[in-house]
Amino acid sequence: MAEEQVVRAEGLRKLFGKHAALDGLSLSVPQGQLYGLAGPNGAGKTTLIRTLCGLLRPDEGTAYLLGWRMPNTRVRSQLGYMPQDFAVYDDLSVMQNLEFFGELYGLRRAHVLGRANELLDLVQLSDRKRQRVGTLSGGMRRRVSLAISLLHKPRLAFLDEPTAGVDPKLRRSFWDYFSALAEQGVTLVVTTHLVDEAQRCHIVGFLMAGRLLTQGTPSDILAQTRTTNLDDAFIALQERNQVRS
Amino acid sequence: MTSFAVMKNVLRRILRDVRTLALIVILPLFFVLLYGNTFSGSYSHLKIVVVNADNGLASVRTAEVGRVTLAVNLASEFVAALDPGTFSVVTVDNADEALATVGDGVWAALVFPKSFSNTVVNEAVRAGGARNFEFEGNKVTVLPGDPVDVPLTTLAIDDSNPLVAQAVLAGLDAAFAKVLDTQQSSLTVNSLLDVRPLYEGKIKMLDFTAPGIIGFAMTLITIMLTAMAVVRERTGGTLTRILIAPVSAWQVTLGYTLAFSLIAIFQAAELFIASSLLFHIRFVGSPVAVALVIVLFAVGLQGIATLISTLSKNEAQAMQFVLFLLIPSIMLSGVFWPLESMPASMRPFSYAIPLTYANSALRKVMLTGHGLGELSFELSVLAAIALFTLFLSVLSMRRQAYTA
Known part of the structure; x- marks a missing residue:
C-alpha cells in the first residue's frame, strides 16, 4: 500500500508584486513525518505554509492537504496552525485563550481543560494559566500560541517558527514532543530559520528564494553535501545554487 | 533639532502611506463640499396644503354708493403670494382631509373660510380707516362698518420640528404681509389665523x-x-x-x-x-x-x-x-x-x-x-x-x- 502523502504541493508560485515569494515549488510529506522547513528570513517559509493552509491563493500550482485540494473547509478540524506572530489575545488569560479556541473546535469544556493542562505542562506555563497573556514575555506568548495550535489534536500541524525566542532547554523538550506526536501518526511541518535545529526532523527541506534547494533526511543531505552539520550543508547548497544561477 | 527629526519622521511615514495621504487631502474638501451644499440657510420644498373656500367677495359700505359687494379674491392672492422657493403648495377641497394630512409629510394646512375676503377687507378698513377700492370701474371710498364676526382662517401646523414650524409661520406671515400691504392696512396676520400646533408647542x-x-x-x-x-x-x-x-x-x-x-x-x-x-x-x-x-x-x-x-x-x-x-x-x-x-x-x-x-x-x-x-x-x-x-x-x- 502506497504511503499516504498528507501534504502535496505541485508547482506553487506566489507573487507579491513582481517578487516571487514561491517560485514553482513542489513538495510532499508522508503521514507521521516531522518535516523541517529551514531557510533564512525571507526564503518563503511563511508564504509556503500560508499557501498550503489555504490562507493565500497561489498564482500557479495546487496544494493538497489530507487528500483535499486547498483551500477546503473540510480539513480545518484536522489542521493545526501556529502563525509566526503570537496570534493570541493579550487581554485574556492563558486559560481563557485556550478555552476560546477549544470552543471554536467544538471541544467540550472538560476535554479542553484536561488537554489545556497537558499542553501547559509541556510548554511549562502551568503556573501561569490564570495570568493575562499580555503580561507574559515574548517567548511565553509563543508557547501559549503553540499550545493553542495543538489543543484539538490535529492530524496535521503547521508550526511557523515555534521555537523562536524559546530557551535551549525548552526548545529541546519541544522537539521531543514533536517527535512523539509524529510517532503517534501526526504529521508536522515545522519552520525554523535555525537550520541546525532541523536535525531533529525526519525530512528536511531547505528553502531559498521561494524554491526548495533540496529535500531529504538529514543524513542524506549531509552525505550529499559532504558536510558534518546542516548549517554547513545549507551554505554549501546555497553556494552551489548561486554558481548555477 | 531632535524635534525637527521627530517631525520629519512623522511626515515621512505619512507621505509613504498613500491611503492616509489621500484621506488627509480629500477629507477637508469633502467636509467643505458637504456643508456648503447642505447648510444653505434656507428652507425649500416645505409641503403645505391649502383649502380655499373663500368666495372672493367683500360686502362694504362706501361713501359714494352705499353698501356694495366688491370682488377681491384675497385668499387666492395670498396663495399666489407664497414664496414658491420655500413652499410646495397642494390645493385640496376638503378641510378635514387637509387637516388630517398635517404631520404626515405635510408641514401645514391652511383653511380659508368662505368669508375670508369679506373679513379681511372690513377688518383692514376698521384697523386703518377708509380706503379706496374700485367698484364697476369707479373709485369708491370704503367706510368702516360694524365689526364683522371674524371666522378665523385655520392654520394646522406640524410643530414636531420647531425650526421648520417657525419657517412655515414666517413664510405665511410674509405672504399675508404682501396681501395686506396692498390693502394699506395695519391688520396683523395673527388676528386672522387660528393657529393649531399639532403637538401644542410641547416639542x-x-x-x-x-x-x-x-x-x-x-x-x-x-x-x-x-x-x-x-x-x-x-x-x-x-x-x-x-x-x-x-x-x-x-x-x-x-x-x-x-x-x-x-x-x-x-x-x-x-x-x-x-x-x-x-x-x-x-x-x-x-x-x-x-x-x-x-x-x-x-x-x-x-x-x-x-x-x-x-x-x-x-x-x-x-x-x-x-x-x-x-x-x-x-x-x-x-x-x-x-x-x-x-x-x-x-x-x-x-x-x-x-x-x-x-x-x-x-x-x-x-x-x-x-x-x-x-x-x-x-x-x-x-x-x-x-x-x-x-x-x-x-x-x-x-x-x-x-x-x-
Missing part, C-alpha cells in the same frame, strides 16, 4: 434633535468599536486563527454582530435614560418600537464597520474611513436640517445613510407616539440595510482571512 428643539443625536452617538461608538476590534483582530493574527478553525465566515460575523449589537443596545439604553433624566427629552411612544429600531440600526452599523475594517490596513486608516462616514451622517440625515430643505443633488446621499431612517423612526416614536405600523417604511429600509451589510460582512470576513 422643544432639544426634543427634536435628541433622537438624531442619540442615533449619531450610536453610529459613532458602534462603528468605531467594531471597526477597531476587527482591524486589531486581523493585525494581531487572531482572526486568521479563528478563520482557519472549523467555523464559517457567517458564524464569525454573526458572533461579532451579536456582541457589538448587545453593546450598542446597552449604549442606546444609557443614552435614552440619561437624556430623559437629565434633560427630560420627550418620549411618548413605545420602548419596544424604539428597541426594534435600535437593533436593526445596530446590525446595519456592524456590517458597515466590518466593511470599513476590510478596507483598512490599520487602525489609523479605519478611523479616517469612519470619519468619512460620520460627517455625512450628521449633516445629511436630517438630524438638524429637514430633508425637504436639502438641495435635490444632496438628497440621494441622505437616502443612502442608515441614520436618516433611524432618526425618522425614532422621532416618530419618541416625539409623536407613532406605533410599529407607522414605522413600516423605516423599519423595512433598516432591515434591508442590516441584511445587505451583514451579507457583505460575511464576504468581507472571508476576504480578511486572505489579507490577514
Whole structure:
C-alpha cells in the first residue's frame, strides 16, 4: 500500500508584486513525518505554509492537504496552525485563550481543560494559566500560541517558527514532543530559520528564494553535501545554487 | 533639532502611506463640499396644503354708493403670494382631509373660510380707516362698518420640528404681509389665523434633535468599536486563527454582530435614560418600537464597520474611513436640517445613510407616539440595510482571512 502523502504541493508560485515569494515549488510529506522547513528570513517559509493552509491563493500550482485540494473547509478540524506572530489575545488569560479556541473546535469544556493542562505542562506555563497573556514575555506568548495550535489534536500541524525566542532547554523538550506526536501518526511541518535545529526532523527541506534547494533526511543531505552539520550543508547548497544561477 | 527629526519622521511615514495621504487631502474638501451644499440657510420644498373656500367677495359700505359687494379674491392672492422657493403648495377641497394630512409629510394646512375676503377687507378698513377700492370701474371710498364676526382662517401646523414650524409661520406671515400691504392696512396676520400646533408647542428643539443625536452617538461608538476590534483582530493574527478553525465566515460575523449589537443596545439604553433624566427629552411612544429600531440600526452599523475594517490596513486608516462616514451622517440625515430643505443633488446621499431612517423612526416614536405600523417604511429600509451589510460582512470576513 502506497504511503499516504498528507501534504502535496505541485508547482506553487506566489507573487507579491513582481517578487516571487514561491517560485514553482513542489513538495510532499508522508503521514507521521516531522518535516523541517529551514531557510533564512525571507526564503518563503511563511508564504509556503500560508499557501498550503489555504490562507493565500497561489498564482500557479495546487496544494493538497489530507487528500483535499486547498483551500477546503473540510480539513480545518484536522489542521493545526501556529502563525509566526503570537496570534493570541493579550487581554485574556492563558486559560481563557485556550478555552476560546477549544470552543471554536467544538471541544467540550472538560476535554479542553484536561488537554489545556497537558499542553501547559509541556510548554511549562502551568503556573501561569490564570495570568493575562499580555503580561507574559515574548517567548511565553509563543508557547501559549503553540499550545493553542495543538489543543484539538490535529492530524496535521503547521508550526511557523515555534521555537523562536524559546530557551535551549525548552526548545529541546519541544522537539521531543514533536517527535512523539509524529510517532503517534501526526504529521508536522515545522519552520525554523535555525537550520541546525532541523536535525531533529525526519525530512528536511531547505528553502531559498521561494524554491526548495533540496529535500531529504538529514543524513542524506549531509552525505550529499559532504558536510558534518546542516548549517554547513545549507551554505554549501546555497553556494552551489548561486554558481548555477 | 531632535524635534525637527521627530517631525520629519512623522511626515515621512505619512507621505509613504498613500491611503492616509489621500484621506488627509480629500477629507477637508469633502467636509467643505458637504456643508456648503447642505447648510444653505434656507428652507425649500416645505409641503403645505391649502383649502380655499373663500368666495372672493367683500360686502362694504362706501361713501359714494352705499353698501356694495366688491370682488377681491384675497385668499387666492395670498396663495399666489407664497414664496414658491420655500413652499410646495397642494390645493385640496376638503378641510378635514387637509387637516388630517398635517404631520404626515405635510408641514401645514391652511383653511380659508368662505368669508375670508369679506373679513379681511372690513377688518383692514376698521384697523386703518377708509380706503379706496374700485367698484364697476369707479373709485369708491370704503367706510368702516360694524365689526364683522371674524371666522378665523385655520392654520394646522406640524410643530414636531420647531425650526421648520417657525419657517412655515414666517413664510405665511410674509405672504399675508404682501396681501395686506396692498390693502394699506395695519391688520396683523395673527388676528386672522387660528393657529393649531399639532403637538401644542410641547416639542422643544432639544426634543427634536435628541433622537438624531442619540442615533449619531450610536453610529459613532458602534462603528468605531467594531471597526477597531476587527482591524486589531486581523493585525494581531487572531482572526486568521479563528478563520482557519472549523467555523464559517457567517458564524464569525454573526458572533461579532451579536456582541457589538448587545453593546450598542446597552449604549442606546444609557443614552435614552440619561437624556430623559437629565434633560427630560420627550418620549411618548413605545420602548419596544424604539428597541426594534435600535437593533436593526445596530446590525446595519456592524456590517458597515466590518466593511470599513476590510478596507483598512490599520487602525489609523479605519478611523479616517469612519470619519468619512460620520460627517455625512450628521449633516445629511436630517438630524438638524429637514430633508425637504436639502438641495435635490444632496438628497440621494441622505437616502443612502442608515441614520436618516433611524432618526425618522425614532422621532416618530419618541416625539409623536407613532406605533410599529407607522414605522413600516423605516423599519423595512433598516432591515434591508442590516441584511445587505451583514451579507457583505460575511464576504468581507472571508476576504480578511486572505489579507490577514
